[in-house]
Amino acid sequence: MSLAVTCRGLVYIYRLEGYDVVALSGVDLDISPGESVALLGPSGSGKSTLLSLLAGLLPPSAGRLTVGRHDLVRATPAELQALRATDVGVVLQGASRNLLPYLTAEQNIRFAQRGVRGRDLPDPREVLAMVGLSARGRNRQRPQRLSPGERQRLALAVGLAARPGLLLADEPTSQLDTRARDEVLTALDAVRRAGTTVVVVTHDPDVGLRMGRTVTIRDGRVGAEGRRGEDYAVVGRDGTVHLPQEVLRMLPPGTLVGVEPQPDGTVLLVPSPASVEDVQ
Numbered sequence: 001m002s003l004a005v006t007c008r009g010l011v012y013i014y015r016l017e018g019y020d021v022v023a024l025s026g027v028d029l030d031i032s033p034g035e036s037v038a039l040l041g042p043s044g045s046g047k048s049t050l051l052s053l054l055a056g057l058l059p060p061s062a063g064r065l066t067v068g069r070h071d072l073v074r075a076t077p078a079e080l081q082a083l084r085a086t087d088v089g090v091v092l093q094g095a096s097r098n099l100l101p102y103l104t105a106e107q108n109i110r111f112a113q114r115g116v117r118g119r120d121l122p123d124p125r126e127v128l129a130m131v132g133l134s135a136r137g138r139n140r141q142r143p144q145r146l147s148p149g150e151r152q153r154l155a156l157a158v159g160l161a162a163r164p165g166l167l168l169a170d171e172p173t174s175q176l177d178t179r180a181r182d183e184v185l186t187a188l189d190a191v192r193r194a195g196t197t198v199v200v201v202t203h204d205p206d207v208g209l210r211m212g213r214t215v216t217i218r219d220g221r222v223g224a225e226g227r228r229g230e231d232y233a234v235v236g237r238d239g240t241v242h243l244p245q246e247v248l249r250m251l252p253p254g255t256l257v258g259v260e261p262q263p264d265g266t267v268l269l270v271p272s273p274a275s276v277e278d279v280q
């Protein structure tokens with residue numbers, strides 16, 4: 001069963017000795033069951049932190065977060081662990097971090113299925129077939145005998161071992177050549193067609209296009225959304241809007257802007273020749 005995700009005013013603060021780092025500053029995001037979403041954004045904007053919260057690996061500092069029927073703010077550590085074992089598959093950045101090197105591909109899947117109770121588990125070969133790893137005895141190979149792209153697809157298969165309703169993957173195509181990257185994307189298409197909700201963190205805009213929906217995280221919140229190639233800025237809960245780079249070049253920081261609602265429902269931004277400094 002595919003799972004929905006709801007974030008409302010989601011905040012995460014890394015508390016370090018002497019100072020705090022606000023990694024997420026109020027994420028509002030709805031993901032429908034079966035949807036595929038790419039999280040894009042500059043380095044340090046909060047993508048991996050958001051993924052860790054969705055996975056139940058980090059507890060929200062404030063706000064609301066639900067995955068399916070699970071309330072991740074109230075969940076106990078035991079409930080979060082059960083969630084990761086069954087409903088949410090997590091693929092960490094770097095394929096090898098998800099794999100046991102001394103087990104074959106098939107054994108890696110079986111290992112990920114151990115201890116899962118209360119649901120029908122898929123046949124490991126079925127999971128390997130979904131990510132294109134059933135031919136030429138790939139199921140009997142250990143990870144180091146597989147190519148980098150095959151290893152990454154095996155990492156996805158391990159994340160799918162318990163047939164989760166939500167698959168989270170951090171940079172699944174980084175450091176792969178074009179062909180291997182396309183094979184990983186084809187595997188993700190198959191996962192989505194099987195009805196699983198998929199959320200992928202990526203720096204690659206092409207991956208974003210292939211996923212159908214992009215969500216750009218900027219300064220710890222949703223700054224923009226892309227649907228079927230159309231890009232939209234998102235108005236934050238405090239009324240702020242992250243302007244696209246090309247508009248920011250026309251309206252650099254400090255520009256005074258007249259905001260004029262039009263009768264047809266559009267809004268005009270009219271720059272003034274004066275700047276904030278002139279007014280102060």
Ligand SMILES: Nc1ncnc2c1ncn2[C@@H]1O[C@H](COP(=O)(O)OP(=O)(O)OP(=O)(O)O)[C@@H](O)[C@H]1O
Pocket residue numbers: 014016021022023041042043044045046047048049050
């Ligand atoms: N373990 C940590 N301790 C303290 N601060 C952290 C920690 N992990 C991340 N941060 C900070 O939180 C903010 C968001 O980081 P995060 O890794 O979520 O961003 P990101 O968008 O995934 O970046 P990248 O694309 O480089 O992986 C950054 O300011 C980062 O320095």
